Amino acid sequence: MTTDGRTGPAPVPTGPLSKIDYSERIPNNVNLADDRRLQRALEGWQPKFLDWWKTLGPALPTKDVYLRTAIAVGRDGWAHFDHVPMEDYRWGIFLAERDPDRVVSFGKHRGEPAWQEVPGEHRADLMRLIVIQGDTEPASVEQQRVLGNTAPSIYDLRNLFQVNVEEGRHLWAMVYLLHAYFGREGREEAEQLLKRNSGDLDSPRILGAFNEATTDWLQFFMFTYFTDRDGKYQLGTLKESAFDPLARTCEFMLKEEAHHMFVGTTGVQRIVERTAEVMKEKGGAATFEDGVIPLDVIQKYLNFQFSVSMDLFGGEQSTNAGNYYSSGLKGRWQETRRKDDHVLLEDTRTMRYVEDGEIREKEVPMLSALNLDLRDEYVADCANGVRRWNQALEEAGLDERLILPHEGFNRRVGTYSQHHVSPEGQVLTDEEWASVRDGYLPSDQDRADVATLMVPEYEYGKFAGWIAPPLTGINDQPVEFDYVHLAEEGLV
Ligand code: BYC
Ligand code: FE
Ligand code: FE
Numbered sequence: 001m002t003t004d005g006r007t008g009p010a011p012v013p014t015g016p017l018s019k020i021d022y023s024e025r026i027p028n029n030v031n032l033a034d035d036r037r038l039q040r041a042l043e044g045w046q047p048k049f050l051d052w053w054k055t056l057g058p059a060l061p062t063k064d065v066y067l068r069t070a071i072a073v074g075r076d077g078w079a080h081f082d083h084v085p086m087e088d089y090r091w092g093i094f095l096a097e098r099d100p101d102r103v104v105s106f107g108k109h110r111g112e113p114a115w116q117e118v119p120g121e122h123r124a125d126l127m128r129l130i131v132i133q134g135d136t137e138p139a140s141v142e143q144q145r146v147l148g149n150t151a152p153s154i155y156d157l158r159n160l161f162q163v164n165v166e167e168g169r170h171l172w173a174m175v176y177l178l179h180a181y182f183g184r185e186g187r188e189e190a191e192q193l194l195k196r197n198s199g200d201l202d203s204p205r206i207l208g209a210f211n212e213a214t215t216d217w218l219q220f221f222m223f224t225y226f227t228d229r230d231g232k233y234q235l236g237t238l239k240e241s242a243f244d245p246l247a248r249t250c251e252f253m254l255k256e257e258a259h260h261m262f263v264g265t266t267g268v269q270r271i272v273e274r275t276a277e278v279m280k281e282k283g284g285a286a287t288f289e290d291g292v293i294p295l296d297v298i299q300k301y302l303n304f305q306f307s308v309s310m311d312l313f314g315g316e317q318s319t320n321a322g323n324y325y326s327s328g329l330k331g332r333w334q335e336t337r338r339k340d341d342h343v344l345l346e347d348t349r350t351m352r353y354v355e356d357g358e359i360r361e362k363e364v365p366m367l368s369a370l371n372l373d374l375r376d377e378y379v380a381d382c383a384n385g386v387r388r389w390n391q392a393l394e395e396a397g398l399d400e401r402l403i404l405p406h407e408g409f410n411r412r413v414g415t416y417s418q419h420h421v422s423p424e425g426q427v428l429t430d431e432e433w434a435s436v437r438d439g440y441l442p443s444d445q446d447r448a449d450v451a452t453l454m455v456p457e458y459e460y461g462k463f464a465g466w467i468a469p470p471l472t473g474i475n476d477q478p479v480e481f482d483y484v485h486l487a488e489e490g491l492v
Helices: 036-056 120-143 154-181 185-194 217-238 242-284 293-310 319-327 365-396 430-440 445-451
Strands: 060-069 077-082 348-355 360-365 484-486
Touching: 036 120, 036 185, 036 430, 060 154, 060 242, 120 154, 120 185, 120 217, 120 242, 120 319, 120 365, 154 185, 154 217, 154 242, 154 484, 217 293, 217 365, 242 293, 293 365, 293 430, 293 445, 319 365, 348 365, 360 365, 360 430
Parallel strands: none
Antiparallel strands: 060 077, 060 484, 348 360
């Protein structure tokens, strides 16, 4: 039952803005009812998704959560907020509005009308991109499964669940494309998206960062800051795709994504603020005994999550990326705003690499280095958050600062993967690395120490001692609002 005694999902208002049909079993704005075969196939997948959500979704039992649901895909008023039992969340299929005049903006098909169907020659590559994208979404839900048990506040718990249900919807977004455009093979891939699982030894998730455990809330906030931001940039390139349904799908996903990064930016900021406060009081370093996370441990978590997220961009030089671009499958960040020929056959750029124990630069064809092009945009964006967090230290009158590690630090993918590079950009020998590693990356002891602080605070308006409260609540509600009703009364 919901707060006001109703049973079942909260009604979602429909108005002139709304194009999303909530009377259907699968809410959608793609006229699913007109395509019975597709509708039946997706309705066949739906119970498997719900099973997966029950088994590998959020572990903490709740009655309902104050969640936002998409009600329209337009610029304004797309979200509706209400208390909803999480299993009744209306996961659905929402694509941004179609522009009938849209043309391909890059590659060899530049200027041709955007594709409404999948061209046979690009079928395998497009399916691969969609499967990789789709694989990350449920992976993150699995990674964050038990965090609810140690939430620092009801406000943060609600944000966790909001991120979780939306990552679930992002899975729906990719499954829709697989079912609608890739036939039997697509349906098989959709099944596999629920069968691979994060960290599973036999059938892990596809990309490295999505098999790492999200051990605690510090890591969760670093994840939503750094790893969801990879999502933002990858979706930004797929939004440029010549395959119009993919472009429109990603455009709408990006709207949801903004909140995930807000959770990361403000989450880390609030932790830094609290630590800075204690440092100021003490006139020296804060330790776990003070009940907060020491700044050097925050830095180590930052180093870790940044470097594993950098790996998600693939190799600096990639023929895959060049081919995707030339074929029109995957563009660059803000492709249409770039002032060049959008074909890039003649262009070059510099890239850094390690040679003779030092970092050098070389000139490479632009088309071969598009993963790097995207990664550079990402790094510049990541630096903004670090600046913001440092402001909190500055405002507390402290000299200590957080840094964004060097691009070569702790890399498993690409040109740096054969080398050790310090966060400051020093190339290290194997022995040097072994002796300094625990100063740069969270050790088991660090994680265990952070874990001791992770005790749940479920009282409305209260916050665990290691994190500052946010300035404002969600959707103009007060910070102490009852964002989540837990299942057992005794817990509250
Ligand atoms: N782990 O040619 P290369 C999100 C493989 S996050 C394991 O450089 P490419 C979200 C690669 O597959 C966004 N393997 O790779 C965030 C290739 O294998 P094959 C997710 C890796 O293709 C938070 C080989 O190494 N979306 O949405 O240029 C919460 C050679 O590599 C990794 C996408 O990623 C790795 N890290 O680039 C929820 C968009 N990196 O073909 C959600 C779709 C590379 O030799 N994906 N490999 O067997 C792509 O565009 C590309 O596949 C990649 C890799 C950018 C991932
Ligand atoms: Fe997502
Ligand atoms: Fe996300």
